[in-house]
Amino acid sequence: MLKIKNYVRVQSLEEAYDLCQKKNNVVLGGMLWLKMQRRSIGTAIDLSDLGLDQIEEDGDFYRLGAMVSLRTLERHHGLNKLTQGAMEESLRHIVGVQFRNLATVGGSLWGRFGFSDVLTLLLALDAQVELYHAGRMSLEAFTQLPRQQHDILTHVLIPKGVRQVVYQSQRNISTDFPTLTCALSKKDGEYTCVIGARPQMAQVYRDEKGLLSGGVTEETARAFGEDVAQRAKFGSSLRAGEDYRREICTVLVRRGLLAMEKEG
Numbered sequence: 001m002l003k004i005k006n007y008v009r010v011q012s013l014e015e016a017y018d019l020c021q022k023k024n025n026v027v028l029g030g031m032l033w034l035k036m037q038r039r040s041i042g043t044a045i046d047l048s049d050l051g052l053d054q055i056e057e058d059g060d061f062y063r064l065g066a067m068v069s070l071r072t073l074e075r076h077h078g079l080n081k082l083t084q085g086a087m088e089e090s091l092r093h094i095v096g097v098q099f100r101n102l103a104t105v106g107g108s109l110w111g112r113f114g115f116s117d118v119l120t121l122l123l124a125l126d127a128q129v130e131l132y133h134a135g136r137m138s139l140e141a142f143t144q145l146p147r148q149q150h151d152i153l154t155h156v157l158i159p160k161g162v163r164q165v166v167y168q169s170q171r172n173i174s175t176d177f178p179t180l181t182c183a184l185s186k187k188d189g190e191y192t193c194v195i196g197a198r199p200q201m202a203q204v205y206r207d208e209k210g211l212l213s214g215g216v217t218e219e220t221a222r223a224f225g226e227d228v229a230q231r232a233k234f235g236s237s238l239r240a241g242e243d244y245r246r247e248i249c250t251v252l253v254r255r256g257l258l259a260m261e262k263e264g
């Protein structure tokens with residue numbers, strides 16, 4: 001059971017940052033992951049009054065506040081148009097609507113969960129994050145930071161440029177954790193492939209050998225799928241074995257590329 005000694009609804013990011021410097025104090029997102037833990041929290045830091053539940057837009061970026069719910073992202077017309085529906089596809093399998101109404105984008109990224117659909121897609125979109133103290137950085141760089149860092153994730157930035165995107169996941173049963181996640185994107189002729197739920201954290205793979213430089217065909221899509229599956233590290237867990245994940249990786253990458261080619 002999760003035990004909370006003090007609860008503070010902070011009135012500024014500075015107040016939140018000061019409070020979270022203490023080891024036993026914890027920032028709250030939607031609390032869906034936190035509530036599963038058996039631990040005692042000194043002060044729970046609630047960001048609900050800071051207006052971080054908004055999606056702003058300028059010429060170059062969508063800027064998502066950390067408290068934006070996964071359901072808001074899933075239903076967002078502009079983000080779905082930008083990603084050709086990949087945003088909705090990446091989120092619709094996560095537990096259920098009531099759950100996604102509460103789970104936040106900030107909590108989802110801060111957790112850097114191995115199984116994360118959210119992290120997989122946002123890496124493929126070249127997203128950036130803004131931390132109150134550490135500032136702005138690519139999401140890829142953020143995934144390499146030590147987990148114990150005491151900071152506040154305030155915003156997520158999604159670049160608006162034209163790109164093709166396809167998202168797929170494999171699950172043993174709908175709404176379960178994924179056994180593999182796969183996001184593909186193509187921008188200015190460059191392909192980015194992200195594989196998650198390996199079961200480790202999602203990782204970015206690029207077409208370093210130029211296998212797709214002559215275009216996507218059944219053969220080149222298969223070759224790139226096999227190449228990614230060879231380069232990626234997989235492991236076994238309760239839900240799937242290492243070899244199974246490698247096989248599924250080849251299939252999802254090939255299918256994703258062919259789907260992208262067809263839509264393009």
Ligand SMILES: Cc1cc2nc3c(=O)[nH]c(=O)nc-3n(C[C@H](O)[C@H](O)[C@H](O)COP(=O)(O)OP(=O)(O)OC[C@H]3O[C@@H](n4cnc5c(N)ncnc54)[C@H](O)[C@@H]3O)c2cc1C
Nearest residue numbers: 027029030031032033034066104106107108110116117153
């Ligand atoms: C049963 C279950 C099934 C799930 N299935 C999936 C799935 O299939 N696919 C998937 O992608 N995800 C899945 N998730 C994860 C879920 O989608 C959320 O990512 C997760 O619940 C965290 O979001 P939250 O808002 O609840 O964060 P919380 O639980 O409130 O917080 C999570 C962590 O992030 C920290 N934190 C939160 N917000 C901030 C912030 N702004 N700045 C700094 N630190 C912060 C908290 O201190 C905590 O350490 C699942 C979760 C559960 C509990």
